[in-house]
Amino acid sequence: MYESQVTDVTVKYNAAYAEKEKAVENLCEVQKESECLRQQLDEARKYLNAESMIRTDLQNRIQRLREELTFKEQSHLREIDEIHSRHQAEISAVLQQLREQHEEQMRKLEMMYPQEINSLQAEANHSLNSRINELEATNAALNTRNRDLEELIQQERTCHAAEVVNLEDELRRLRNGMAQQQLQEESAMYNKLLCDVEDMSQPSREKDHIEISQSDFEEMVLKKGTKEVHIGGVQFKTNANDKENDVNFHRSGTIEGDINKLRVSATDEPPIHMVMKSQEIQGGASKKASMFNANEEVTGYRTTRADASNVSVENDNKNNQTLDISFREARRSNIAESCLTTDDASGTCMTRFRCLSSGGTPRGYCSGSYGVCCETNLQCNAVSKLKRTIIKNPALFTQDPCEYHIQAFSSNVCQLLIEFQRFELQPPTYNPGTHTLECGDNLMIGDFTLCGDNTGQHLYIPFNVANGIQEITLTFNLPNRWSFNTWRMVITQLECPAPKKRSQSHHQQQTFQQSFMPFVNGNNLPNLRTIFSSHHNNDFELLAPSGCHQYFTQPMGTIRTFNFKDDGSTYYLPNFNYVICIKPTPGASMIEYQATKFSLSNEVANAAGYDSDCHSTIQTDGRREDYLMIPQSFVANSLNILPTYYCGTSLQSRPSLIASAPFILYFTSDGFTDETETGFSINYRVRTAY
Numbered sequence: 001m002y003e004s005q006v007t008d009v010t011v012k013y014n015a016a017y018a019e020k021e022k023a024v025e026n027l028c029e030v031q032k033e034s035e036c037l038r039q040q041l042d043e044a045r046k047y048l049n050a051e052s053m054i055r056t057d058l059q060n061r062i063q064r065l066r067e068e069l070t071f072k073e074q075s076h077l078r079e080i081d082e083i084h085s086r087h088q089a090e091i092s093a094v095l096q097q098l099r100e101q102h103e104e105q106m107r108k109l110e111m112m113y114p115q116e117i118n119s120l121q122a123e124a125n126h127s128l129n130s131r132i133n134e135l136e137a138t139n140a141a142l143n144t145r146n147r148d149l150e151e152l153i154q155q156e157r158t159c160h161a162a163e164v165v166n167l168e169d170e171l172r173r174l175r176n177g178m179a180q181q182q183l184q185e186e187s188a189m190y191n192k193l194l195c196d197v198e199d200m201s202q203p204s205r206e207k208d209h210i211e212i213s214q215s216d217f218e219e220m221v222l223k224k225g226t227k228e229v230h231i232g233g234v235q236f237k238t239n240a241n242d243k244e245n246d247v248n249f250h251r252s253g254t255i256e257g258d259i260n261k262l263r264v265s266a267t268d269e270p271p272i273h274m275v276m277k278s279q280e281i282q283g284g285a286s287k288k289a290s291m292f293n294a295n296e297e298v299t300g301y302r303t304t305r306a307d308a309s310n311v312s313v314e315n316d317n318k319n320n321q322t323l324d325i326s327f328r329e330a331r332r333s334n335i336a337e338s339c340l341t342t343d344d345a346s347g348t349c350m351t352r353f354r355c356l357s358s359g360g361t362p363r364g365y366c367s368g369s370y371g372v373c374c375e376t377n378l379q380c381n382a383v384s385k386l387k388r389t390i391i392k393n394p395a396l397f398t399q400d401p402c403e404y405h406i407q408a409f410s411s412n413v414c415q416l417l418i419e420f421q422r423f424e425l426q427p428p429t430y431n432p433g434t435h436t437l438e439c440g441d442n443l444m445i446g447d448f449t450l451c452g453d454n455t456g457q458h459l460y461i462p463f464n465v466a467n468g469i470q471e472i473t474l475t476f477n478l479p480n481r482w483s484f485n486t487w488r489m490v491i492t493q494l495e496c497p498a499p500k501k502r503s504q505s506h507h508q509q510q511t512f513q514q515s516f517m518p519f520v521n522g523n524n525l526p527n528l529r530t531i532f533s534s535h536h537n538n539d540f541e542l543l544a545p546s547g548c549h550q551y552f553t554q555p556m557g558t559i560r561t562f563n564f565k566d567d568g569s570t571y572y573l574p575n576f577n578y579v580i581c582i583k584p585t586p587g588a589s590m591i592e593y594q595a596t597k598f599s600l601s602n603e604v605a606n607a608a609g610y611d612s613d614c615h616s617t618i619q620t621d622g623r624r625e626d627y628l629m630i631p632q633s634f635v636a637n638s639l640n641i642l643p644t645y646y647c648g649t650s651l652q653s654r655p656s657l658i659a660s661a662p663f664i665l666y667f668t669s670d671g672f673t674d675e676t677e678t679g680f681s682i683n684y685r686v687r688t689a690y
Contacts, residue, residue: 338388338490339364339366339367339373340364340373341363341364341373341375342363342364342373343363343375345363345375346390346421346488346490347363347364347373347374347375347376347390348360348373348374348376348386348388348390349366349371349372349373349374350371350372350374351371351372352371352372354374355372355374355376358374358376358384358386359376359377359379360374360375360376360377361374361375361376362374362375363375375390376389376390377390377391377392378390378391378404379394380394380399380402380403380404380476381399381402381403381404381405382404382405383405383406383407384404384405384406384407384491385407385408385409386409386493387409387492387493388490388491388492388493389404389406389490389491389492390488390489390490390491391404391474391487391488391489391491392487392488393485393486393487393488397478397481397485400477400478400479400481401475401476401477401478402475402476402478403473403474403475403476404473404474404476405471405472405473406463406471406472406473406474406491406493407470407471408463408465408469408470408471408493409493410465410493410495411465411466412465412466412495412496412498413463413465413493413494413495413496414462414463414464414465414466414494414495414496414543415460415461415462415463415493415494415496415543415544416460416461416462416463416472416491416492416493416494417458417459417460417491417492417494417542417544418445418458418459418460418461418474418489418490418491419458419489419490419491419492420454420455420456420457420458420459420487420489421455421456421488421489421490422455422486422487422488423443423450423453423454423455423457423486423487423488423489424452424453424454424455424484424485424486424487425439425441425442425443425450425451425452425482425485425487426439426440426441426451426452426480426482426484426485427451427452427453427563427570428440428451428452428563428570428571428573430571430673432675435672435673435674436574436671436672436673437571437573437574437673439451439452439573440479440480440482441476441477441478441479441480441481441482441485442476442477443474443475443476443477443487444474444475444477445459445461445472445474445475446461446472447577448576448578449573450562450563450573451563451573452562452563452570452573453563453565453570454562454563457550457560457562458550458551459549459550460544460548460549460550460551461549463493463494474489474491492539492542494539494542494543495539496539496543497540541553544581545581545662547579548579548580548581548664549578549579549580550578550579550580550581551581551582551583552580552581552582552583552684553583554583555585555588555685555686556683556684556685556686557683557684558681558682558683558684559580559665559680559681559682559684560679560680560681560682561667561679561680561681562576562679563679564597564678564679564680564681565678566597566681568597568599568678569678570678570679571673571677571678571679572669572677572678572679573669574669574670574671574672574673575669575670575671576667576668576669577666577667577668577669578666578667579664579665579666580664580665580666580667581662581663581664582663582664582684582686583663584661584662584663584686585686585688587688588661588686588687588688589660589661589687589688589689590658590659590660590661590686590687590688590689591658591659591660591661591663591684591685591686591687592636592656592657592658592684592685592687593630593633593656593657593659593682593683593684594654594655594656594657594682594683594684595651595652595654595680595681595682595683596654596681596682596683597652597678597679597680597681598646598649598650598651598652598680598681598682599648599649599652599676599677599678599679599680600614600626600627600628600646600647600648600649600676600677600679600680601624601626601647601648601672601674601676601677602614602624602647602648602649602676603616603623603624603625603647607648608648608650609646609647609648609649609650609651610641610643610645610646610647610650611643611644611645613645613647613648614626614627614645614646614647614648615627615629615645615647624647624670624672625668625669625670626647626668626669626670626677627645627646627647627667627668628645628646628647628665628666628667628680629644629645629646629665629666629667629668630644630646630657630659630665631644631659631664632644632659632660633657633658633659634657634658634659635655635656635657635658636655636656636657636658637656638655648676649676651680651682663684663686
């Protein structure tokens with residue numbers, strides 16, 4: 001029993017002793033730390049004493065500087081007072097001297113004034129009387145001359161009236177003669193077409209044809225068959241050394257049946273069939289000879305290039321076949337395409353004649369076709385019937401409104417593509433009090449009203465000529481005439497393909513009726529020339545699906561709201577509703593969207609910005625209805641989020657959206673605007689697999 005107590009006491013003693021040792025160690029450490037702190041305190045006191053001495057010294061210096069400043073200010077004020085007193089005395093003396101001089105001059109003038117006035121009055125009276133007499137004599141002479149001129153004018157009027165009557169009679173006779181001659185010519189052309197129809201029904205007969213069989217550096221040889229060929233209106237052009245020569249045939253020109261070659265050289269006399277005999281075939285190291293029909297359309301060409309060692313020939317006579325120049329084979333060549341002018345601006349490929357006749361300016365040549373790169377600019381309140389029209393802002397805004405009238409150039413036109421290569425009008429004005437956004441200077445196209453910066457955007461406008469729409473008007477309203485207004489737009493009329501025929505025989509019958517039946521009715525004879533040009537449909541790749549206002553044809557790109565800027569300093573336009581379509585690539589099954597900027601209004605503040613936050617199935621007055629609809633879309637890697645409508649900042653975190661075909665988006669904005677409506681910029685990429 002005692003042993004256990006001794007053991008317990010021993011254990012407690014050992015524990016107490018260990019605690020004592022630890023306390024001693026802690027005491028040593030505390031003493032060391034105390035000594036260190038004491039040293040730091042001494043150093044701090046020394047530093048404080050030094051700083052106190054410095055502070056006292058600075059206060060003394062400040063006091064001395066204040067005393068010096070006060071003394072200098074007092075000295076300066078005394079100097080100013082002395083200078084002011086001295087100058088005041090000098091100024092008073094000068095003013096007194098000037099006043100005395102002025103009074104002396106006034107006394108002299110008062111003495112001279114009456115004498116001078118009397119002298120001037122006498123001279124004026126004498127001069128005035130003389131001038132009155134001269135004017136009265138001149139007036140009498142002019143009255144006499146006026147009466148003579150009135151009599152002469154009356155005689156001239158009588159003679160002019162008689163001449164006008166005679167000229168009107170002559171003009172009436174000429175018009176009747178021209179109408180009769182035109183009718184005879186069109187009747188002859190109609191008979192020619194009937195003959196051509198007979199030729200088409202007899203394939204065994206030899207066709208009338210003509211081709212460019214040779215084009216070297218000194219001559220051009222035209223080859224034909226054994227029959228007589230009518231070449232009225234046919235034109236040949238040569239281009240060498242940047243010089244162009246035209247060789248035109250007379251309207252009634254023909255090549256006789258016994259002539260199978262027609263040679264046009266730089267040295268020989270041109271044939272009698274040709275007009276402008278002074279023209280020669282230009283020689284050079286590279287030459288292009290082209291054949292045009294009566295509509296100024298390319299029907300064949302032959303290019304020859306030469307260097308020091310060889311000569312190469314490139315020929316295109318309708319795929320190396322015999323080139324038939326009868327009118328039933330004439331087709332509009334596809335040269336109405338875009339090109340770059342010599343100023344690196346966008347132009348249109350067309351013939352020189354068509355360029356000049358449409359008011360354009362040739363600026364360079366088109367590659368791959370015989371045409372010039374024509375720079376056109378439709379003026380305010382003008383009309384264009386061209387397939388491709390370029391509109392640029394005038395140098396001075398003198399008209400308000402400024403309208404551009406686009407009329408259909410063919411009956412197959414169904415869409416109007418407007419490309420805004422450069423477009424900046426006065427930015428819209430935001431009123432935070434009424435939450436409205438209004439355009440000052442603006443462009444109106446159908447249901448769209450545009451303002452602000454829309455460079456790089458495009459629009460498709462329905463232009464269904466078959467339904468009776470013959471004209472679309474673009475109206476620039478410029479009430480404020482903002483000094484930085486600028487625009488350059490390319491407007492292209494797109495043709496829809498003709499509907500397929502039920503059978504080949506029906507197709508041939510329809511083709512025959514479309515080509516020749518209009519001539520059966522005598523009322524259609526004035527429109528005879530319209531049948532000679534038909535348009536191949538080369539617009540299929542540009543045609544947008546029905547209902548689309550924007551159509552992106554590349555597999556990847558960027559879609560932005562109108563009047564969008566990356567810095568968020570502008571707002572998208574109110575009351576805007578349009579459909580955006582994207583062309584699928586072969587094998588594509590889905591599309592990926594990713595927004596780099598996305599900020600629309602949101603009906604529910606701080607909500608997620610999906611579906612019911614953006615769009616309500618029940619229309620309510622005052623409800624916010626700004627949203628972007630992406631059908632059949634979902635957030636990638638999160639099948640829990642399957643929205644259709646997006647608004648607010650729901651896409652600002654840059655999630656990837658996946659959507660299946662068809663690839664369309666629908667954007668709408670209401671009339672209410674707030675500071676959050678800066679728009680969106682969305683990158684898209686058409687994909688074949690997820």
